Amino acid sequence: MQDKISLAGDLGSGKSTVSSILVKRIGAEYYSTGAIVRSIAEKHGMSVVELNVYMETHPEIDHEIDDGLKALSDVDKLLIIDSRMAWHFTSGTFKVYLSADPETTALRIMGANRVGEHASTLEETVKETRRRRDSERKRYMTQYGVDIKDLMNYSLIIDTSNATPDEVADRLIKSFYEWQENKDVKIAYLSPERIYYPDDAADMESASVLAAALDSGERIPEVTVTERDGEFYLVSGYESALAYGLNMHTFIPARLVRSDIQTENYVQMKNSL
Numbered sequence: 021m022q023d024k025i026s027l028a029g030d031l032g033s034g035k036s037t038v039s040s041i042l043v044k045r046i047g048a049e050y051y052s053t054g055a056i057v058r059s060i061a062e063k064h065g066m067s068v069v070e071l072n073v074y075m076e077t078h079p080e081i082d083h084e085i086d087d088g089l090k091a092l093s094d095v096d097k098l099l100i101i102d103s104r105m106a107w108h109f110t111s112g113t114f115k116v117y118l119s120a121d122p123e124t125t126a127l128r129i130m131g132a133n134r135v136g137e138h139a140s141t142l143e144e145t146v147k148e149t150r151r152r153r154d155s156e157r158k159r160y161m162t163q164y165g166v167d168i169k170d171l172m173n174y175s176l177i178i179d180t181s182n183a184t185p186d187e188v189a190d191r192l193i194k195s196f197y198e199w200q201e202n203k204d205v206k207i208a209y210l211s212p213e214r215i216y217y218p219d220d221a222a223d224m225e226s227a228s229v230l231a232a233a234l235d236s237g238e239r240i241p242e243v244t245v246t247e248r249d250g251e252f253y254l255v256s257g258y259e260s261a262l263a264y265g266l267n268m269h270t271f272i273p274a275r276l277v278r279s280d281i282q283t284e285n286y287v288q289m290k291n292s293l
Contacts, residue, residue, distance in 0.1 A: 021096050021112075022096055022098045022099075023098065023110070023112070023113075023114060023196075023200060024092070024095075024097075024098065024099040024100075024101060024110060024113045024114070024234065025048070025099070025101065025113060025114045025116060025118065025192075025196060026101045026103065026106035026107040026110055026113035026114065026117065027100060027101065027102045027103070027106075027114050027116050028103065028104050028107055028115075028116070028117050028118075028168065029066060029116075029118030029120075029180075030120050030130075030153070030250070031102075031115050031125055031149050031152060032120065032125030032126065032127075032128040032149065032178065033118035033119060033120040033155060033180050034104050034118055034120070034127040034128065034180045034185055034188060035054075035118055035123060035167070036052070036054070036088050036102065037185045037235050038118065038180075038185050038188050038189050038192065039102050041185055041186060041189040042069075042100050042189055042192065042193070043100060045101065045189060045193060045258055046098065046193060046196075047098065048097075048100045049097055049098070049099050050099075050100050050102065050116060051063070051092065051099055051100070051101045052102040052103070053085050053088075053089070053102065053103040053106075054102060055102070056085060057071065057085075058249070060081060060118070062242070063278050068128070068152065069148060069152045072152050072155040072156055072159070072233040073084065073155055075159055076155060076158065076159045076162070078150055078176050079163055082159070082163060082185045083103075085103075085227060086105060088107050089101070089103060089106050089110050090103060090109050090110065091156075092106070092110045093109075093110050093111040093112070093142050095165055100196065100268055101113065104131070104156060104160065104168050105160065105164075105166075105168070105171060107145075107174065108164065108166055108173075114176070114195075114196050114199050114200075115173065115174040115175045115176070116174060116175065116176045116177075116178070116192060116195075117171055117173075117176070117177045117178075118178055118180050118234070119171075119177055119180065119181075119250070120180045120181045120231060121181045121214060122146050122149070122150070122250065123142065123146060123148060123252075124143040124180075124181045126149055126223060127142065127272075128268070129145060129149060130145055138180070139220055139268075141281055144183065144254075146183040151246035153169070156168065157169050158234045169250075169277070171208070171247050171276055172276065172278070174206075175195075175199055175205055175206050175207075176192065176194060176195045176199070176205070176206075176207060176208075176209075176272070177201075177208035177209070177276065178191055178208075178209045179208070179209065179210040179211045179214050179252075181211050181213070182211040182213060182214075182270070183211065183212055183270050183271065187270055191209055191271060195207070195209075195288055196279070206275070206276065207273055207274070207275060207276075207277070208252075208273070208274045208276050209271035209272070209274075210245065210252055210271060210272050210274055211270070211272075212253055212264060212265040212269070212272055213260070215245060215252050215253070215274075216242055216251060216253045216254065216256060216259060217254050217258065217261070217273065218258070220258070222258050222262055223258075226263070227260075227262035227263050227266060228263075228266065229257040229258055230263035231261075231262075231263040231264075231266040231267050233263075234263050234264065234267055235267055237254045240260045240263060241257055241259075241260045242256075242257055242260065242273075242274070243256070243257035243260050243261045243264075243272055243273065243274040243275070244257055244274060244275045244276075244277050245258045245259060245274045245275075245277070246276065246277055246278060246279045247266075247276065248279060252274075257274070258265055261274075
């Protein structure tokens with residue numbers, strides 16, 4: 021049975037674009053529940069946002085889609101499954117989540133110009149996207165008891181905010197092959213600009229030493245982060261994170277961990293600004 025990739029992510033994070041690259045690069049077939057949802061919305065004369073709210077009290081639509089995802093478990097093909105819930109329903113997949121900051125996703129959604137999926141302004145599109153996300157999160161929690169926004173569910177998280185689709189696809193393919201060798205892999209690749217750092221002063225001399233080591237191909241201490249409502253907060257590896265930034269890396273590789281007291285403190289500080 022061939023391995024499969026389940027691809028979830030934020031609205032506007034680039035799932036469709038990256039999927040099309042993967043199909044060409046690794047010879048996979050593409051399956052998307054997003055296209056199915058859009059066709060259902062059009063049939064009912066609703067926007068996608070309106071359909072998501074409607075589906076909160078009409079689970080039969082979700083169940084029809086989910087039965088199709090379960091059936092993919094027995095398909096002996098390399099598949100890219102673009103779906104919120106394939107990681108849960110399709111067994112044995114490489115579970116990938118694409119993330120991006122809210123303004124970037126809103127701009128992408130507006131640029132794609134899909135009917136019923138965006139408002140006329142960036143601010144309203146950000147709000148509408150958040151409402152749609154919250155509706156989906158509530159629906160899946162109610163129906164299945166799973167949180168689609170809990171990134172600990174996934175083997176790989178890639179931040180697409182400041183990366184090209186090809187860079188995202190390159191990183192995903194490399195990680196997929198690593199996962200095939202060691203299926204315990206769980207890692208996030210984040211843009212340096214996406215991480216919130218603590219107020220503690222960094223040791224720039226140590227960061228420079230680590231940057232030189234990184235440039236020479238040496239391993240440096242790992243970076244750990246935690247995620248809160250779509251934001252990433254540094255837990256450890258401050259100088260290592262800076263080293264990746266100093267070397268102009270597209271991504272900082274980081275291990276995702278649950279929130280801790282230290283993180284709680286500077287989340288509150290950020291929110292008070």
